Amino acid sequence: MDKDVPEALSFEQAYLELQGIVEQLERGNLPLEDTLALYERGTALYRRCAALLKDAELRIRQLSADLELSEEHEPKGPEP
Amino acid sequence: MSNFLGEAAGTASFLTVGELTAYVRASMLQDPLLQDLWVQGEVSQASLSRAGHLFFLLRDESASLKAVVWAPASYRLRPALCEGKQVLVHGRLDVYAAQGIYQLYVDEAVPLGVGLAYLEFERLRRKLEAEGLFDESRKRPLPRFPKRIGVVTSDQGAARRDIEHVLSRRWPLAEVVLVPAFVQGSQAPETIVAALRRVAAAGVDVIILARGGGDAEALSCFNDERVARAIAAMPVPVVTGIGHETDTTIADFVADCRAPTPTAAAALASPDAGQLLGELQHLLVRAHAATMREVGAKSAALEQHWQRLQRFTPLHSVLLAQVSVERLAERLKQLAANSLRGLGEPLQLLRHRLEASNPLAILARGYAVVHRGTCAGPVVRDAATLAVGELVALRLWKGAARAVIAETAPDLRRDTDQDEG
Numbered sequence: 164m165d166k167d168v169p170e171a172l173s174f175e176q177a178y179l180e181l182q183g184i185v186e187q188l189e190r191g192n193l194p195l196e197d198t199l200a201l202y203e204r205g206t207a208l209y210r211r212c213a214a215l216l217k218d219a220e221l222r223i224r225q226l227s228a229d230l231e232l233s234e235e236h237e238p239k240g241p242e243p
Numbered sequence: 244m245s246n247f248l249g250e251a252a253g254t255a256s257f258l259t260v261g262e263l264t265a266y267v268r269a270s271m272l273q274d275p276l277l278q279d280l281w282v283q284g285e286v287s288q289a290s291l292s293r294a295g296h297l298f299f300l301l302r303d304e305s306a307s308l309k310a311v312v313w314a315p316a317s318y319r320l321r322p323a324l325c326e327g328k329q330v331l332v333h334g335r336l337d338v339y340a341a342q343g344i345y346q347l348y349v350d351e352a353v354p355l356g357v358g359l360a361y362l363e364f365e366r367l368r369r370k371l372e373a374e375g376l377f378d379e380s381r382k383r384p385l386p387r388f389p390k391r392i393g394v395v396t397s398d399q400g401a402a403r404r405d406i407e408h409v410l411s412r413r414w415p416l417a418e419v420v421l422v423p424a425f426v427q428g429s430q431a432p433e434t435i436v437a438a439l440r441r442v443a444a445a446g447v448d449v450i451i452l453a454r455g456g457g458d459a460e461a462l463s464c465f466n467d468e469r470v471a472r473a474i475a476a477m478p479v480p481v482v483t484g485i486g487h488e489t490d491t492t493i494a495d496f497v498a499d500c501r502a503p504t505p506t507a508a509a510a511l512a513s514p515d516a517g518q519l520l521g522e523l524q525h526l527l528v529r530a531h532a533a534t535m536r537e538v539g540a541k542s543a544a545l546e547q548h549w550q551r552l553q554r555f556t557p558l559h560s561v562l563l564a565q566v567s568v569e570r571l572a573e574r575l576k577q578l579a580a581n582s583l584r585g586l587g588e589p590l591q592l593l594r595h596r597l598e599a600s601n602p603l604a605i606l607a608r609g610y611a612v613v614h615r616g617t618c619a620g621p622v623v624r625d626a627a628t629l630a631v632g633e634l635v636a637l638r639l640w641k642g643a644a645r646a647v648i649a650e651t652a653p654d655l656r657r658d659t660d661q662d663e664g
Contacts, residue, residue, distance in 0.1 A: 174416055175388040178519075181527075182526060184530060188534055191533065195537070195541050198537045199571060199575055199578070202534040203578055205527065205530040206530070206578065209523055209526065213520060216416070216516045216520055219415035219516075220415055221410055221417065222419065223418075223419045223421060225421045225422070226421070226441055227441070228434055228437040228438035
C-alpha cells in the first residue's frame with residue numbers, strides 16, 4: 164500500500180489508489196488489521212479527492228503564440 | 244459500339260441522322276469525364292418551364308453550353324442560378340436527339356467562390372485521407388484527469404468564454420494554458436499553427452482547438468493543409484470544437500476527437516466534478532460494505548473456533564481474542580461514524596444492519612442467557628453470585644430450560660480484566 168500522506172497526492176493518484184483499495188477489500192482474505200487499515204486509508208483518500216474537487220478554482224495562464232519569444236516572456240495578446 | 248460503325252462502314256458510305264446521333268450519344272456516355280463533371284461559367288437566359296424544369300445557358304468569353312435542371316432539384320438550385328452569376332455546376336453531358344443538341348444535365352450548382360472552396364476542400368480531404376491522417380488507429384484517447392489543458396482560440400469572442408466557463412464548472416482542478424490565435428482571415432492558418440506549437444510546448448495533456456460559429460468563409464482556416472498537418476503532429480490529443488453542429492472541417496477529420504461546438508469540446512476534454520464526487524461516494528460505500536462483510540466473516544470464523552476450542556483450552560485466552568475482535572469492531576464503527584456522516588441512506592442502512600445482526604444471531608450460535616430462578620428473573624452475569632444447588636433458567640435460541648448449579652468458577656472473568664490492565 165502507498166504510504167504517502169493523502170494530502171500530498173494528486174487527484175488522479177488518490178482516486179486510483181482508492182479504486183485499488185476497494186478492489187482489494189472486495190477480494191477479501193486479508194488479516195482483520197489490514198482490512199481496517201485499508202478501510203481507514205480509503206476514507207482518507209476519499210476525503211482528499213472530495214476536498215480537491217470542492218476547493219479547486221480554475222487557473223488560467225495566457226501565453227503568446229510567437230515562437231520567437233522566450234518561454235519566460237510575459238503573457239500578452241495575439242500577434243498583430 | 245464498334246460493330247455499329249463497322250456495320251455502317253461495311254455496308255454503305257452514309258449514316259442516317261438517327262444513327263449518327265446515336266453514335267455521338269454513345270461516345271459521350273462512354274466518357275467518364277463527361278458523365279461526372281464540374282463546369283464553371285456565367286448563367287444567362289435562365290427560364291423556368293411550366294413543369295418546373297429550369298433551362299439556362301452557361302457561358303464564358305469563347306463558348307456557351309445549354310443546361311437544364313429537372314424539377315424538383317430546380318427549385319433548390321434556382322437561387323444559385325440567377326442571370327449573370329458566376330457559378331460552378333455539376334452534372335453530366337448528354338445528347339437531346341430530337342433537337343440535335345448536347346446539353347448539361349445539372350444536379351448541383353453553387354456560387355463560384357463557394358464552389359472553388361468546396362472543390363479544394365474535397366481535394367485536400369481525399370489527399371489527407373489517402374495519407375491515412377484520418378485513420379481511426381491514429382486517434383488517441385483523451386486523458387481522464389487532465390492536469391493542464393491547452394486552449395487555442397480567438398482572444399476575443401464567445402468560444403473562449405464558453406470554454407473557460409465549462410472547464411471551471413466541470414474540472415476546476417485543471418490549469419488552462421490559453422494561446423490566442425486569429426481564427427479568421429488570411430493570417431489565421433499561420434497563427435493557429437504557431438499557437439498549437441506553443442501550447443504543446445507548455446506541456447499540456449490535451450489541446451482544445453475551437454472557434455465560434457461563422458459562415459464557410461470564416462471557417463476556411465480550419466480547412467487549411469498547414470493547420471491539418473500541425474494537428475496531426477501534436478504530441479497530445481487534440482479536441483476540435485469548430486462552428487456549429489453542421490460544420491465539418493478538415494481539422495475535425497484530423498483531430499483525435501471532434502465536438503460540434505466549443506462548449507462541447509471543453510466538456511469532452513474534462514471529467515465532470517459532480518459526477519466524480521458521486522463515483523467517489525460509491526467507492527466509499529463499496530469499501531464500507533466489503534469491510535463490514537470481512538469483519539462479519541472473521542467473527543463468525545472465530546466463533547466456530549471458540550466452539551471447538553472451549554472443550555480443550557482454558558477459556559480465558561479465547562475470551563481475550565474475542566475482546567480484541569470487539570475492539571476492532573468498535574474501531575470500525577468509530578471510523579464509519581466519522582467518515583460516513585452526511586453520505587446518505589445506503590451507508591446508514593448498512594451500518595444498522597451490521598449493528599442489528601450481532602445480538603440477534605448470538606443465541607442461534609449456541610449461547611444461552613442465564614436467569615436466576617425463572618426466565619422472568621434477573622440475568623446472571625457473575626458466577627460468584629450463584630450458589631451450588633441454586634435453581635436457574637436458561638433461555639436458548641429456541642425455548643428454555645431449567646438447571647441446577649453443580650459448581651462455580653467465579654475468578655475467570657476477573658483474571659481477564661487483570662490481564663488487560
